[in-house]
Amino acid sequence: MDNFYAPGKNHLFVPGPVNIPEPVIRAMNRNNEDYRSPAIPAMTKILLEDVKKIFKTTTGTPFMIPTTGTGAWESALTNTLSPGDRIVSFLIGQFSLLWIDQQQRLKFNVDVVESEWGQGANLDVLAEKLAADRTHTIKAICIVHNETATGVTNNLATVRKLLDHYGHPALLLVDGVSSICALDFRMDEWGVDVALTGSQKALSLPTGIGIVCASPKALEATKTAKSVRVFFDWNDYLKFYKLGTFWPYTPSIQLLYGLRAALDLIFEEGLDNVIERHRRLGKATRLAVEAWGLKNCTQKEEWFSDTVTAVLVPPYIDSSEIVKRAWKRYNLSLGLGLNKVAGKVFRIGHLGNLNEHFPHSCTDSGGRRKHGITIEGVEAHDAEGVATWLDGAAGGTRLLL
Ligand code: PLP
Structure with missing residues (x-):
């Protein structure tokens, strides 16, 4: 029988419904x-x-x-x-x-x-x-x-x-x-x-x-x-x-x-700070996607969304399989591609009450932030930081691709 829930915390990164604080x-x-x-x-x-x-x-x-x-x-x-x-x-x-x-x-x-x-x-x-x-x-x-x-x-x-x-x-x-x-x-x-x-x-x-x-x-x-x-x-x-x-x-x-x-x-955070936080997380996500060697479904920078990133996968991969395996192996929920882009994209939601939490891999030996995340040897530099959950998502896709 399929296991419905993998062990550990569910990492919810669909673009809604989102995590409730x-x-x-x-x-x-x-x-x-x-x-x-x-x-x-x-x-x-x-x-x-x-x-x-x-x-x-x-x-x-x-x-x-x-x-x-x-x-x-x-x-x-x-x-x-x-x-x-x-x-x-x-x-x-x-x-x-x-x-x-x-x-x-x-x-x-x-x-x-x-x-x-x-x-x-x-x-x-x-x-x-x-x-x-x-x-x-x-x-x-x-x-x-x-x-x-x-x-x-x-x-x-x-x-x-x-x-x-x-x-x-x-x-x-x-x-x-x-x-x-x-x-x-x-x-x-x-x-x-x-x-x-x-x-x-x-x-x-x-x-x-x-x-x-x-x-x-x-x-x-x-x-x-x-x-x-x-x-x-x-x-x-x-x-x-x-x-x-x-x-x-x-x-x-x-x-x-x-x-x-x-x-x-x-x-309490301030609405403008909330918007700024989404800008940062959106940019960090796009940098990570670039570092994975994958493309954003959004064709021009002027349309980039700071709440959701739809990631195009190479034509020989079914993106639904990525979503399925991320769920099964890592208890990680990513968004499916819908309708015309079904099988072609998976979506990372980065909206709502989220933060950047730097994982161990993002600190150097002295515990200082490296401001980056290493994915298959490629470092995505981002002066403002990269969120933990990207590490989770990156781990998932690296293994699956
Ligand atoms: N509009 C947008 C932009 C959405 O993303 C969604 C759902 O994801 C809807 C409308 C429909 O909302 P609901 O599913 O709450 O009816």
């Missing part, structure tokens, strides 16, 4: 409470103010919905748009593909702009479409900030610049599931109308809260949006916000306490 686990280990008591609304009120900080918005209205990223997508679309509305949507990997599928099933008229997997959204095509759309038939631009399947980060500042340049009023709907709280994200500055994330990604919580933030323009759009919505109707939330009770239906008490603890950790 101990203080968060402890904060969630509690009984249920009456969500209509004075305590939960008081806590919710502060949480709603605090989650705005991770979106970098002062004008947005947040909704903490008991759902996943997929539900958050649906809430963004159905609250702001009507069936038949034309939307421009970028297909660059599995998650943008799934969002497009949802958009089509919700009966929007989806104008798909496709790029090769490993490339970012084609913003030249967006410019052409905006320039040609003098009568403003495009009602929304939908874009995944960080495509988790390929490790590609799109440039949202440029999307905003293009919309402004052409004076185009389309709503900007952004999937920030694997970016918010880890990558630089500026809802107000970039004029994002709806931004969303899921609790199991950079917030380092269990799955179960979809956090969606709507700009004043997006809230205005709800008044004319004709899409059918029930569970995801923001108006139900707004009604309870006004009453000061906040919840139209039962929230997970444990997740709320977990969210409180997760935000406390993030604010």
Whole structure:
């Protein structure tokens, strides 16, 4: 019989769900409470103010919905748009593909702009479409900030610049599931109308809260949006916000306490430091991949993701086998390649509450940091350091390749 669990600690390096820090686990280990008591609304009120900080918005209205990223997508679309509305949507990997599928099933008229997997959204095509759309038939631009399947980060500042340049009023709907709280994200500055994330990604919580933030323009759009919505109707939330009770239906008490603890950790570190830490870990991962002699699936530096790296393997190797063996032999969870890149890439998630822990091999005989990691005799120099888990991942791939 296959052993499901190899001995020792599981080294979780998929790009979500991610490791949950101990203080968060402890904060969630509690009984249920009456969500209509004075305590939960008081806590919710502060949480709603605090989650705005991770979106970098002062004008947005947040909704903490008991759902996943997929539900958050649906809430963004159905609250702001009507069936038949034309939307421009970028297909660059599995998650943008799934969002497009949802958009089509919700009966929007989806104008798909496709790029090769490993490339970012084609913003030249967006410019052409905006320039040609003098009568403003495009009602929304939908874009995944960080495509988790390929490790590609799109440039949202440029999307905003293009919309402004052409004076185009389309709503900007952004999937920030694997970016918010880890990558630089500026809802107000970039004029994002709806931004969303899921609790199991950079917030380092269990799955179960979809956090969606709507700009004043997006809230205005709800008044004319004709899409059918029930569970995801923001108006139900707004009604309870006004009453000061906040919840139209039962929230997970444990997740709320977990969210409180997760935000406390993030604010204690400082959001900008959190983003900087992800930059460092992303760079260290890419250096290690280079040192292994492997290629990043992401084709250009401008799209490199600091939360996930999709590693291309040579054509004679099935990347799923690497993931399988890493799990079986080392209790190491790496991300599979999905859909078009199945068998071609494996993914290393480096998001959430992670640190650099220098293993023995990264110190010299005097115990000083060598700032590097040796993989098959190749040293990946990185002045800022290389994380332990890369050593783990490197060990796995070295043996397997
Ligand atoms: N968007 C992105 C970028 C994702 O990475 C994911 C999941 O990994 C989703 C959306 C879907 O989220 P969920 O699986 O929580 O529904």
